[in-house]
Amino acid sequence: MTDNDSPVIKFSNVSKYYLAGGTQVTALSRVNMQLNAGDFVTVMGPSGGGKTTLLNCIGGLDQPDEGEIYLNSRLISKMSDRELTGLRRKEIGFVFQFFNLMPTLTLWENVELPLLLSHSSKTYDQRIHTLLDYVGLNDRTHSFPAELSGGEMQRVAIARALVHQPSIILADEPTGNLDSENGVKILELMKKVSAEFQTTIVVVTHNPQIAVYGNVHFEIHDGKLIRKE
């Protein structure tokens, strides 16, 4: 059980190394941080600084070499792949730069897919309907991704990320393929999600204008995470 005061994510001295062409790269270097429910977090930094590695470790897609990571007070940095897969499907939503929708599925089916993958026996039709309405696409439920604009595709991806009512959404350059007008709409939608559902949202970005949406700001260089005021 978690109480309301405990952080959603806690990193304690987390380091991650990769071996690339015989040399060791430090992708995360003794990272400490805590994120709370409803935080809207921005992470900036140069290419290769460790942003994606940080997201992957938060989301249980990758494991650190040193240190501990807790998600809702559970130690995830020592979990097996199988446990992590189960956890990801329930507690974490992902939003990607290239949307990553399934091209052969309709909007409705794309949002439903995570529920099918976790073998939910209940039907969640009302929830899918509500979410597609929430992102403003209820009149397009039978469309396919190729029939949508980039901004619309990202809105479907956000609905999909929310379908499990996750405690945290991780977004790697979610506006990287959108024009500035659609980028702003996506950020406003994510801001609304974090406020209304108390979802913790972590956005990796190269765009300093995005930082105005966050209440917590980090920079990461050579794997070292620095909190900005």
Ligand SMILES: Nc1ncnc2c1ncn2[C@@H]1O[C@H](COP(=O)(O)OP(=O)(O)OP(=O)(O)O)[C@@H](O)[C@H]1O
């Ligand atoms: N699978 C891997 N194998 C070897 N090295 C890796 C691997 N993944 C990442 N790295 C290295 O770890 C460091 C951090 O990479 P990461 O992908 O986290 O950077 P990033 O900040 O997301 O960069 P970008 O802005 O280009 O996406 C880089 O030096 C990268 O080359």
Ligand SMILES: [Mg+2]
């Ligand atoms: Mg990256």
